[in-house]
Amino acid sequence: MLQVVLPALFIAWLARARPTGRSLWLVQALGVGAYLAFGLAVGNAAWTSVYLSGALLIGYVAALVVSFRRTPALWWPIRPGKGLGPIVFIGTHLLLALLFVPLCVLAxxxxxxxxxPVPLVFPLRNGVYHVGQGGNHPLINYHNVSTTQRYALDVTRLNALGLRAAGLYPERLDRYAIFGDTLYSPCSGVVDTARTDLPDLTPPDRDREHPPGNHVVLNCDGVTVYLAHLMQGSVRVATGDSVAAGTPMGRVGNSGNTTEPHLHLHAERNGAGVPVTFGGRFLVRNSLVWSR
Known part of the structure; x- marks a missing residue:
C-alpha cells in the first residue's frame, strides 16, 4: 500500500488540485514528489512490478503539467483560501516534504x-535481473550495517510482468523466476569452500543454522567472493578447483537463511566488505541488469 496505493492517491490529488497560486502548487508538487521518490528508491519494485513504478513516475509528471497549467500565475502573496480544507492541504504537503526530502537525500x-571497487563479471545470464538489496546505505541495503557484508547484493530475476515471482509470495519454488538459473563465476580464482547438500526450503521457511545454505566461496586476487543460497545438488565445483570468470558453478536455489529464491553475493578483503561493480556499474536497490 505504501509503495503503490498511497503514491497513486497523492498523484490523483495533485492532478485534481486547484491551488490559488504557484507557491501552493510548488508545495504540493514537492510534497508528492518527495514521497514518490522515497517510495521508488526504497521500495522493492519487483514485488509490485517495475512497470508499475514507471507508470507512477509518468503519472506524476503528467499530474504536474495538468495542475500547473490551471494554477494562476501568481507566486505572492500566498492565499490558501477559506476554511479548514486549505489548511489541511498545505499542512499535509509541508509535512510530506519535511519528512521525505531528508530521507530521499539519505537514500x-x-x-x-x-x-x-572490485570489478566482477555479472554471474547470471539470459534474463533481466533485479537488485532487491544493494547500495551504500541501510535504507536501500539492510546488509550495509554489517562489517563483512556492507556492499552485499541480493538478486532476483524478473518475469514478463516485471515481477520476481508468479504471485505475491508463492510456496512453489518454480514460480520464482530466478529459481534454477545457472550461476557463473564472477571472477577467475580458486574455490575456497563449496557446499551442495542442504535442502531447498519452501517459503517462508528458513535454515538459520546454515545461513549461506549451499554456496561457493572464491578467492580472486586477494578478494574473497561469496555466492549463497544455491540449489541442492547443483554445485559442480569443489574446494581447491581453479575457475575462470564465466565458468558454470551451480544453480540458484532457496537453501539457507533466506525467505525466497535469490542469489546473495558479497566480497570481502581481510574480513571487511568491499564494493563491487559489474561492467563499471555499482548496483543499488532496483537496479536492473539485462544479461545475455
Whole structure:
C-alpha cells in the first residue's frame, strides 16, 4: 500500500488540485514528489512490478503539467483560501516534504559508488535481473550495517510482468523466476569452500543454522567472493578447483537463511566488505541488469 496505493492517491490529488497560486502548487508538487521518490528508491519494485513504478513516475509528471497549467500565475502573496480544507492541504504537503526530502537525500547518497571497487563479471545470464538489496546505505541495503557484508547484493530475476515471482509470495519454488538459473563465476580464482547438500526450503521457511545454505566461496586476487543460497545438488565445483570468470558453478536455489529464491553475493578483503561493480556499474536497490 505504501509503495503503490498511497503514491497513486497523492498523484490523483495533485492532478485534481486547484491551488490559488504557484507557491501552493510548488508545495504540493514537492510534497508528492518527495514521497514518490522515497517510495521508488526504497521500495522493492519487483514485488509490485517495475512497470508499475514507471507508470507512477509518468503519472506524476503528467499530474504536474495538468495542475500547473490551471494554477494562476501568481507566486505572492500566498492565499490558501477559506476554511479548514486549505489548511489541511498545505499542512499535509509541508509535512510530506519535511519528512521525505531528508530521507530521499539519505537514500540517494547510497547510490554513490565507494572508492576502489572490485570489478566482477555479472554471474547470471539470459534474463533481466533485479537488485532487491544493494547500495551504500541501510535504507536501500539492510546488509550495509554489517562489517563483512556492507556492499552485499541480493538478486532476483524478473518475469514478463516485471515481477520476481508468479504471485505475491508463492510456496512453489518454480514460480520464482530466478529459481534454477545457472550461476557463473564472477571472477577467475580458486574455490575456497563449496557446499551442495542442504535442502531447498519452501517459503517462508528458513535454515538459520546454515545461513549461506549451499554456496561457493572464491578467492580472486586477494578478494574473497561469496555466492549463497544455491540449489541442492547443483554445485559442480569443489574446494581447491581453479575457475575462470564465466565458468558454470551451480544453480540458484532457496537453501539457507533466506525467505525466497535469490542469489546473495558479497566480497570481502581481510574480513571487511568491499564494493563491487559489474561492467563499471555499482548496483543499488532496483537496479536492473539485462544479461545475455
Amino acid at each position: 540517494f547518497r547510497g547510490y554513490a559508488a565507494p572508492e576502489n
